[in-house]
Structure formats: C-alpha cells, structure tokens
Amino acid sequence: MKIKNIAFIGLGNMGFYMAKHLVKKKYKIFPYDINKNNLKIFYDTTKIKKENFLNSIEKIDCVILMVPSSKEVNDIIFKNNKLSQKLKKNSIIIDMSTSIPTETLKIGKKLNQKKIKFYDCPVAGGVKFAKTGELTLFFGGTKKNNEIVRVLECFGKIIWCGKLGSGHSLKALNNFINASILNTYLEAITTAFKFGIKKNFLINAIDQATTGKNHPYFKKIKDGILMKNYNSGFTLNLLTKDVQIANDLIKKYVKNATISSNILNLLKKSKNKLGKNSDQLKLYKMWSNKI
Missing domain, CATH: 3.40.50.720 (NAD(P)-binding Rossmann-like Domain)
Structure with missing residues (x-):
C-alpha cells in the first residue's frame, strides 16, 4: 500500500x-x-x-x-x-x-x-x-x-x-550495554584519579589499549567527562527507563542475571540523588563523590 x-x-x-x-x-x-x-x-x-x-x-x-x-x-x-x-x-x-x-x-x-x-x-x-x-x-x-x-x-x-518486538528489545538492550560500559569506565577513571594518575597519562593508556576502542569511551568519556563536558543530551531518567525494560526482559530469559540488576539499582540511586532530568554523564559526580 x-x-x-x-x-x-x-x-x-x-x-x-x-x-x-x-x-x-x-x-x-x-x-x-x-x-x-x-x-x-x-x-x-x-x-x-x-x-x-x-x-x-x-x-x-x-x-x-x-x-x-x-x-x-x-x-x-x-x-x-x-x-x-x-x-x-x-x-x-x-x-x-x-x-x-x-x-x-x-x-x-x-x-x-x-x-x-x-x-x-x-x-x-x-x-x-x-x-x-x-x-x-x-x-x-x-x-x-x-x-x-x-x-x-x-x-x-x-x-x-x-x-515484532525485536526493535524495542534491542534498543533497550543496547542502552543497557552502553550504561554498563559507561559505569565501568567511571569506576576505573575515578580510581585512577584518586590514585594520582594525571588525565593525559590516563587517556594515552586507554587509547593504546584494545579495551579502550568503543563508542561510550570516545563520545562519553574522552570527549565528554574528561573534557568536563557533561551534556550528552540523554537524561538519567531515559537511560534508567531503557535499562529497566532490558532488566525485565533479561530476567525473563536469563537466570541469575546480576549485571543488569546492579546497573539498574545504580541508575535508580543516581537518579534520586542527581535528579531525573540530569544528563547521564553526571553519573561521574556519583562515582567521584562530588555531589
């Protein structure tokens, strides 16, 4: 038609x-x-x-x-x-x-x-x-x-x-992956800074490691948080919503799926403290205790 x-x-x-x-x-x-x-x-x-x-x-x-x-x-x-x-x-x-x-x-x-x-x-x-x-x-x-x-x-x-339903599934699962990677980086860079590693050494090390080559790193960490740019245009509320959908779907098909549950709980806690309309990159404030 x-x-x-x-x-x-x-x-x-x-x-x-x-x-x-x-x-x-x-x-x-x-x-x-x-x-x-x-x-x-x-x-x-x-x-x-x-x-x-x-x-x-x-x-x-x-x-x-x-x-x-x-x-x-x-x-x-x-x-x-x-x-x-x-x-x-x-x-x-x-x-x-x-x-x-x-x-x-x-x-x-x-x-x-x-x-x-x-x-x-x-x-x-x-x-x-x-x-x-x-x-x-x-x-x-x-x-x-x-x-x-x-x-x-x-x-x-x-x-x-x-x-039918695969589009909604993959969008939510994709954002769950992004949220997981983002928080993995935040945990790592927060530790590095508190240990006393300088930003330029941190970026150089990650850039030369195969684990550093992915979209969340380049867009959200290297060009975002490490440049003190916390405006990705995607709110914590929306990210939490997507991860909630992903978590519900994962629990339906995977036993003992702790990763999605842990990421969801972290996002909910962050949303309550930072505000639901806060940008996702302000998660760094949670990790660095700057709230």
Missing part, C-alpha cells in the same frame, strides 16, 4: 522535529498531541492545514506513535482514540516509543485480528539528531518494505532487527 497520509501522534521534544521532517518530504500529515500548545506551535511553524486526524481517519495510511510508553500506546490504539476500530484494513501503525517488548507482542496480536499491520521502531540519538534527521532506528516486525523505508529514512538510519 502506498503511504501518503500519516497521522503523527506525540509532538514532544523529539516527535515535534520528526513530524516536521515528514512535512518537508511532502507527506500529508495529521498531527496530534494531548498538549494543545505543542499542536498549536507545530501548525504555526509548519503552516500546514489544520485537520483532526480522527475526523479524517478513513484517509490515514499510517499512524506513527511517539509517546512515553506502552501504556499510552495501548490507550491510543484500544481505549481513548480507538484506532483499532476506526482505521481501514491493511493500514499501518508504527510504534516509535520506548515500549515494553512483551506488551508490543500483545498489541500486535490484537491488531492482527483487525487486519491492521503493527511494527515497532524505537529511536536513539536524542533531540539533537531528531532535529537533523540522523536518529538510529531499531525496526522490528517485517522484512524491508519500500514504502516504510521511505517514511523512516526521513528520521535517520534504519537497523533491521527481526520479528
């Missing part, structure tokens, strides 16, 4: 810019947000015609959800907006929220009975890359579909993850 008319639900910090990319690519957009001010600003900045997507539901080919969690996704589809009852057959719903994989599977099963196609595609990269259209997208639920590819490429790079 050709995708022309898209309902975009969730014009928050990231969704606002993502929806604007669709407008630029000449898709017909039906935006919606429970925050009426967000919706007003979107119409004011894009100058598109104001239309209620529920009043035009028969035109909608694809619905994109960029909301906080599985709860909101479930409410929009089955309760508040009742998309499952109103969308035409073979229409598409893409959940780009940070949702729980097991809930995604339940929603997909229900929608399949209604002949509505459901895919998961959470994003990584934060507001910075939402603005530039350079997000990383974890897509689950189907093989490559040219119409879906055209839509998603408006937002960034697509990583194909497999069956």
Whole structure:
C-alpha cells in the first residue's frame, strides 16, 4: 500500500522535529498531541492545514506513535482514540516509543485480528539528531518494505532487527550495554584519579589499549567527562527507563542475571540523588563523590 497520509501522534521534544521532517518530504500529515500548545506551535511553524486526524481517519495510511510508553500506546490504539476500530484494513501503525517488548507482542496480536499491520521502531540519538534527521532506528516486525523505508529514512538510519518486538528489545538492550560500559569506565577513571594518575597519562593508556576502542569511551568519556563536558543530551531518567525494560526482559530469559540488576539499582540511586532530568554523564559526580 502506498503511504501518503500519516497521522503523527506525540509532538514532544523529539516527535515535534520528526513530524516536521515528514512535512518537508511532502507527506500529508495529521498531527496530534494531548498538549494543545505543542499542536498549536507545530501548525504555526509548519503552516500546514489544520485537520483532526480522527475526523479524517478513513484517509490515514499510517499512524506513527511517539509517546512515553506502552501504556499510552495501548490507550491510543484500544481505549481513548480507538484506532483499532476506526482505521481501514491493511493500514499501518508504527510504534516509535520506548515500549515494553512483551506488551508490543500483545498489541500486535490484537491488531492482527483487525487486519491492521503493527511494527515497532524505537529511536536513539536524542533531540539533537531528531532535529537533523540522523536518529538510529531499531525496526522490528517485517522484512524491508519500500514504502516504510521511505517514511523512516526521513528520521535517520534504519537497523533491521527481526520479528515484532525485536526493535524495542534491542534498543533497550543496547542502552543497557552502553550504561554498563559507561559505569565501568567511571569506576576505573575515578580510581585512577584518586590514585594520582594525571588525565593525559590516563587517556594515552586507554587509547593504546584494545579495551579502550568503543563508542561510550570516545563520545562519553574522552570527549565528554574528561573534557568536563557533561551534556550528552540523554537524561538519567531515559537511560534508567531503557535499562529497566532490558532488566525485565533479561530476567525473563536469563537466570541469575546480576549485571543488569546492579546497573539498574545504580541508575535508580543516581537518579534520586542527581535528579531525573540530569544528563547521564553526571553519573561521574556519583562515582567521584562530588555531589
């Protein structure tokens, strides 16, 4: 099915810019947000015609959800907006929220009975890359579909993850890995500094060791914390949310999985002390006792 008319639900910090990319690519957009001010600003900045997507539901080919969690996704589809009852057959719903994989599977099963196609595609990269259209997208639920590819490429790079729920799973697990590596580095560099090792010797040693060559080191440690730059654009609250999803998934399939539980507890403690909207790089203050 050709995708022309898209309902975009969730014009928050990231969704606002993502929806604007669709407008630029000449898709017909039906935006919606429970925050009426967000919706007003979107119409004011894009100058598109104001239309209620529920009043035009028969035109909608694809619905994109960029909301906080599985709860909101479930409410929009089955309760508040009742998309499952109103969308035409073979229409598409893409959940780009940070949702729980097991809930995604339940929603997909229900929608399949209604002949509505459901895919998961959470994003990584934060507001910075939402603005530039350079997000990383974890897509689950189907093989490559040219119409879906055209839509998603408006937002960034697509990583194909497999069956439904795999996108939400891999995004959470990926951030669990990142959180684990970040805290491993923080424990090590805090120890090095307290031992009296100078920063330039520390960086030189890590740079020449094979264990030092990874994304969290270059982006978060070397160019971030060690340069006293604590603005990665990703909050402790969001990181904790992802690791919680990963931890729940890991415990379902792996016995005695202590690493994810320990990282989750550390993040929760840090969030309580530093504030949920603190940048993830301010975890260094916890390790260095500078709070």
